[in-house]
Amino acid sequence: MPADALSEKIERLERLEAEAAALAAEIEASRAGGDDWKRRGYYLTYYATAGFFLGMVAALVSLVFNVVGASLAGKNPLQLIKVYLTFGLGAKALDPALDSGLALAIGCVLYIATGMLLGIIFHVILTRYAADAGLWGRLAWATGIAVAVWLVNFYGLIAWLQPLLFGGNWIIDNKELPWWVALATHLVFGWTMALIYPWGLYHPYRLQTERS
Numbered sequence: 001m002p003a004d005a006l007s008e009k010i011e012r013l014e015r016l017e018a019e020a021a022a023l024a025a026e027i028e029a030s031r032a033g034g035d036d037w038k039r040r041g042y043y044l045t046y047y048a049t050a051g052f053f054l055g056m057v058a059a060l061v062s063l064v065f066n067v068v069g070a071s072l073a074g075k076n077p078l079q080l081i082k083v084y085l086t087f088g089l090g091a092k093a094l095d096p097a098l099d100s101g102l103a104l105a106i107g108c109v110l111y112i113a114t115g116m117l118l119g120i121i122f123h124v125i126l127t128r129y130a131a132d133a134g135l136w137g138r139l140a141w142a143t144g145i146a147v148a149v150w151l152v153n154f155y156g157l158i159a160w161l162q163p164l165l166f167g168g169n170w171i172i173d174n175k176e177l178p179w180w181v182a183l184a185t186h187l188v189f190g191w192t193m194a195l196i197y198p199w200g201l202y203h204p205y206r207l208q209t210e211r212s
Helices: 003-040 044-072 079-094 101-129 134-166 179-195
Strands: none
Touching: 044 079, 044 101, 044 179, 079 101, 079 134, 101 134, 101 179, 134 179
């Protein structure tokens, strides 16, 4: 091979190697920038959306827990739903004549929808403050949140709002819904959120290259 041709090939090879090195540096810089964003930022929109979905799962689990528990105790399997329906229907919801499948189905949907909204609160708090706490730490956080939500909902809001709007206080009446059943429902919901927490974690997309 002539010396000029060989020299030209060597120069071309050096240019290609320089371009490859520059491209690799750009890729690494992009990855580093993504990691920095992950460390600095908190993806609230994602975690709120994920919590919305996880709350549905947790609500279904807590509802099944109540159905099974009520059946074992010889109660109406959907007693919890009937009591919650008193917030819209008043005493009519507890009337034995009201065994409408449609009404109970609507009650189940509303129960799950409420769980989806609460799921946002649970998941945002867990991802913000218990991300590195491990399973037991998350369970402890979920327990605290569940108790706080139960106290605020039942004794901070429903205790005065239901009598004001519907003329009765059936939800916090221990004859209709024992306090420990309501608390257990919230705890099962919270513990489920802690257990399925990994399902709602954000993992940023990273470009996979041949060299990686």
